[in-house]
Amino acid sequence: MAMDRAMPILIVDDYKTMLRIIRNLLKQLGFENVDEATDGSMALTRLREKNYGLVISDWNMEPMTGIELLREVRADAKLKGTPFIMITAESKTENVIAAKKAGVNNYIVKPFNAATLESKLAAVFGSV
Amino acid sequence: MPAFAADDALTFRINQARAELAEPVTREEVQAVLEEVLGTLEGDITALDLKLYRELEGLARYIQTAKEEIAALQPQEISQTHLVTATDELDAVVGATEEATGEILDAVERIQTLSEGISDDDLQGKLVDQTIRVFEACNFQDITGQRISKVVKALKHIEHKVNSLVAVLGEEVARTKAQDAEAQRGPLPSDEDLLNGPQLPSDAISQDEIDRLLAEFD
Known part of the structure; x- marks a missing residue:
């Protein structure tokens, strides 16, 4: 990619x-x-209005969480190919597994630094 | 009757009484007495019923004591004062750190913009590296905010449980509260009463109000 x-x-x-x-x-x-969105449902609206090359999302949000947003994206024929990186404080193994099963491209645990963000972008897209 | 004959009879009776006292009462005798007593009771009360009533009475006494002891701990005060204060204080911590982080980010973004105008590439690079470090460090606000939110959630759960307890104890708590309020009524606040730490924004008075208050003493 x-x-x-x-x-x-x-x-x-x-x-x-x-x-x-x-x-x-x-x-x-x-x-x-x-561009910015403050929860999953707002993000979904933005994604359906404009073509994005990447989504970077938190997990723990209301009313729609990051994992719900990811599932919606992967279930949408037009959006399903959009690269998706989760940046979250949820650092349990089951969270990572659930995100991977839902189709996440990469997973960053908060707190994170610029080097981690850069390396995950490189992992998703190739060299940044 | 001659004096010595009376003494003999008395001595005999005393010895007989001593012998009876020394002889332990058998289980069969106790059972017979109990059956006799029970037989005189009216209705359908059995020995088992009586045992049950005794147990229930003991249990009621135990519950009453426990209720009084719990009421003495003033659970109403815990739920209505301490827990509410704790959650408000934690909310204030989140608000204050969010505001301070916002200020820091404003300043760093400004430095970032200013650094774009620096012609010395080496210096510009060093400034960018430092601004990145500040951005990374500001991650703390999100993490601490989420951790504090978890604590607030736990406190609210405890508050709910304590409120349930207060509802069950109702009368005892009200009585304890009234006694306590009477005991606490005093002419002036103690030094300890005046140690409350930083106030929540909604409870604090402004510097202007403080100045005005002090001026009233002049």
């Missing part, structure tokens, strides 16, 4: 602070075309 730094990225988190952190770290990695 080729990496395009100009691709639109959707970041999803109910903590505005975390949205700012992810946005800024992506900016440092050269990704500036970033």
Whole structure:
């Protein structure tokens, strides 16, 4: 999968602070075309309105969680190929397994750093 | 009757009484007495019923004592004051750290923008590295927020349980509370009463209000 730094990225988190952190770290990695959503249902609406090259989502949100968003994305014929990275504090083995089974491309545990984000992007898209 | 004859009779009776006292009462004799007593009772009360009533009475006494002891712990105060205060304080911690993190991010984003105008690539690179470190460090706000939310959830669960206990104990708690309120009534707050730490924003008075209050003493 080729990496395009100009691709639109959707970041999803109910903590505005975390949205700012992810946005800024992506900016440092050269990704500036970033949109935000504060829960799964808002993200799903955005995804159906615009073509995104990547979704980076938190897990624990209301009313729609990150794993529910992932399942919706994978069940949608138009969206199912969108790369999806989960960034979450949920660090139990069963969470990782559930996310993988639901079709996640990579999984980052909070707190994370720029190097981890960069390496996971590289793992999904090839060299960043 | 001559004096010595009376003494003999008395001595005989005393000895007889001593002998009876020394001889233990047999189980059969006790059973016979009990059966006789039970036989005089009216209705259908049996020995088993009586045993059951005794057990129930003991249980009731035990429950009453437990209720009084629990009421003395003032569960109403725990649920209505301590737990509520704890959850409010934790919510305030989340709010304050979120606000402070926002301020830090504002400043770092500004530094980031300023660094883009620096012509020295080496210095610009070093500044970018440091801003990244600050962004990474600000992760803490999300993690601590989630951890505190878990604690708040646990406290609310305890509060619910304590409220249920208070509802069951009703009368005892009300009595204890009234006695306690009477005991606590005093003319001035003690030094200990004045040690409350930082106030929640909704309870705190502003610096302007403090200045105004102090001015009233002049």
